Amino acid sequence: MVADKSSENALRDYELVQQAVGGDQRAYASLMEFYKGSLYQLMLKRVGDATVAEDLTLETLGKAFRSLNSYSPDFAFSTWLFRIATNHCTDFLRKQKNDPCLRETVSPLQSPPELADSNPDPEEQFIREQRYRLMRETVARLKPHYRKLIQMRYFDELSYEEIATQLNLPLGSIKAQLFRSKELLFLILKNTKDI
Numbered sequence: 001m002v003a004d005k006s007s008e009n010a011l012r013d014y015e016l017v018q019q020a021v022g023g024d025q026r027a028y029a030s031l032m033e034f035y036k037g038s039l040y041q042l043m044l045k046r047v048g049d050a051t052v053a054e055d056l057t058l059e060t061l062g063k064a065f066r067s068l069n070s071y072s073p074d075f076a077f078s079t080w081l082f083r084i085a086t087n088h089c090t091d092f093l094r095k096q097k098n099d100p101c102l103r104e105t106v107s108p109l110q111s112p113p114e115l116a117d118s119n120p121d122p123e124e125q126f127i128r129e130q131r132y133r134l135m136r137e138t139v140a141r142l143k144p145h146y147r148k149l150i151q152m153r154y155f156d157e158l159s160y161e162e163i164a165t166q167l168n169l170p171l172g173s174i175k176a177q178l179f180r181s182k183e184l185l186f187l188i189l190k191n192t193k194d195i
Helices: 002-021 025-047 049-067 077-098 121-139 144-155 160-168 170-195
Strands: none
Touching: 002 025, 002 049, 002 077, 025 049, 025 077, 025 170, 049 077, 049 170, 121 144, 121 170, 144 160, 144 170
């Protein structure tokens, strides 16, 4: 009976992957809905921080979705996806270990670092303002729906749940659409740099 359920899921996943490769956004959202919970649990178990685990989960789904053309039905989609997740998490932990700026904990043997003045100097303030202006201009180039999602999440700092409630959409759809919004922003920024 387990094998039957497993093969049903494999067939469902294969069909969804084919639809997603064909550009069906609902197929992406369905795949995300099926796997985000178990991916999140894997990440949370490995990193121990809910916010980081959520970010890693969405990044893993993004990597997988960008690589769907390379998925081979010789293996279960879930196996392929969890291999990407494991590799992504391992890379993150390795970078965190090697980059002191990414470490968030202070060893009990160390004294806490002295806090520098948190007020930016005029040059830093100018750079921040320029970045903020550039980001606003870039976001303004998105289609209205994507622009609204980015505005709500990153400028208004609403949670995924708050956005889903305000827009009366399923949480999985919000996460998938926000992921797509960020991809579009990246493409705009990349094309802007190439000019």
